[in-house]
Amino acid sequence: MSFEINQSVKHVGKIDWELKKFHGDELSTHRGSSYNSYLVRDEKTALIDCVWTPFAKEFVANLKKEIDLKTIDYIIMNHGEPDHSGALPELMKEIPDTPIYCTANAIKSLKGQYHQEWNFVPVKTGDKLSLGSKEFIFVEARMLHWPDTMFTYLTGDNILFSNDGFGQHLASEHMFNDLVDQTELYHEALKYYANILTPFSNFVEKKITEILSLNLPVDMICPSHGLIWRDNPLQMVHKYMEWAKGYQENQISIIYDTMWNSTRQMAEAIAAGIKMSDPQVTVKLFNSNSTHTDKNDILTEVFKSKAILVGSPTINKGISFAMAGILEMIKGLAFKNKKAAAFGSYGWSGEGTKLISTELEHGGFELLNDGLKITWNPDDEGLVKCQEFGKAIAEALK
CATH class of the missing domain: 3.40.50.360 (Flavodoxin domain)
Incomplete structure (x- = not known):
């Protein structure tokens, strides 16, 4: 079921209440997860990320109820891992010529996984894509946590679509950070960082420093797993900086x-x-x-x-x-x-x-x-x- 993020952005992803294991059996997800896909409408329409392969047909069927697929002008793939890209083959059967904006490394990843010559458009840090009154600004986020990862910033609404950055494996009927148990939320955010991003802490620190130096206003952070940060969204950015610097407690x-x-x-x-x-x-x-x-x-x-x-x-x-x-x-x-x-x-x-x-x-x-x-x-x-x-x-x- 889709829901509004604001007047121009809708969540069209999937909440997976039953998920207990992820990355094969490498990661436990006691509280489920979500695969967050976002539909952004302005003069042009863009789809940001997809969902995991088992939900591909359901995703495309629900998306058809939300929008005429042929009116989607752009697809943004922030990361090629199958939990975000798994529905692409099913979607591209419907709109095979729609351009897919992603990093050069993501093109390699997506071609390697799906063996398709889709209409890829490579982007790098600082590249922009106009939607009309608003635009996307792309920021490469290499090794957060794959070489192909990027963030996408939406001007006007001041939303950072951060893919795996700042996410958690947490299913909830309340998809905003101010509506849930804060202890539970922070535990899952820390567990996500500890088990996935820890090896890349040097990259995390450098990339966040780079993003903060851009002085872009951030009113919301929309990750691809878990809850959306709309109440003081930069709190999680600052937590990542703390966690990236050899974090320890008196334990x-x-x-x-x-x-x-x-x-x-x-x-x-x-x-x-x-x-x-x-x-x-x-x-x-x-x-x-x-x-x-x-x-x-x-x-x-x-x-x-x-x-x-x-x-x-x-x-x-x-x-x-x-x-x-x-x-x-x-x-x-x-x-x-x-x-x-x-x-x-x-x-x-x-x-x-x-x-x-x-x-x-x-x-x-x-x-x-x-x-x-x-x-x-x-x-x-x-x-x-x-x-x-x-x-x-x-x-x-x-």
Whole structure:
């Protein structure tokens, strides 16, 4: 169902209440999402972005109820990923000659995915497209979060169509930021940044600085996922600047996997030791196994933490499958300004702790120490060692 953004802009996208996984199974979306497509009417009419492939026929059918497709003068594709472009093949069957404005990299992406020679018009930062009384200004946003990404600014209405920038995976019957629970909204915005944009934080900081230097008034930010920012829209821009600069809170996250509860006992004793030394610090424990904790929720907490402690039993001279997966994702997200240490239990070889330390170093973390390993189940003396380990961590972070 379409709804008005203002007198000249309508939302014609899709709210996906049932979505629980995204990017294959790489990203959890507990609260659903939306694929925001916008119809902009002036003397000329433009469609900004589309929807994900499973909703292509529904999207085109609904769009036909909204407008004669042949009166769409321009299609703007801010990003070629299928959650935004998936309906293009179905739409272009109806209006095959309509020009598609996008970056040169997006042309490569769209051709590579759909193998069609549509009427592509490449644009770059500063290029403009007149709609009559208003115009679009295009701003390339490379690596936010693909090489093909751009933002589109609408003069007159002062709207920034930001695609994946400033979005969240959040389905709501209220599609504006001032109408929803703010804690829920900010949690999903932070989770989105932590799990998708963190590796590109340097690009985020530079691009936002560039956009702010243009001194363009921004009355609304319309992303391609989640809610539209109409109440103080620049609040999320400033949040992105904060998140892009090695963000951390006064938090230590302990992430562990366990076979027979030895490593779990270590984790809990280490947490107790941290709190003995620093009662003010927030300590959170997470079992990395997916049957216990969602991996993307863990990564969001890593993003918030000033340090993480990672533990696993040694298994076949290695570490657990679940912990190896989490460490691979942590490494890929390239967190900045964070410290870490490893711990674990073992029976007869004990390589796990050193392997974790190595992976943490490869992920850009500053190691606080060489780690702690305990043979078999920790006895009272072993638990005291774990507490002392925790105290030392807390003192090192003060």
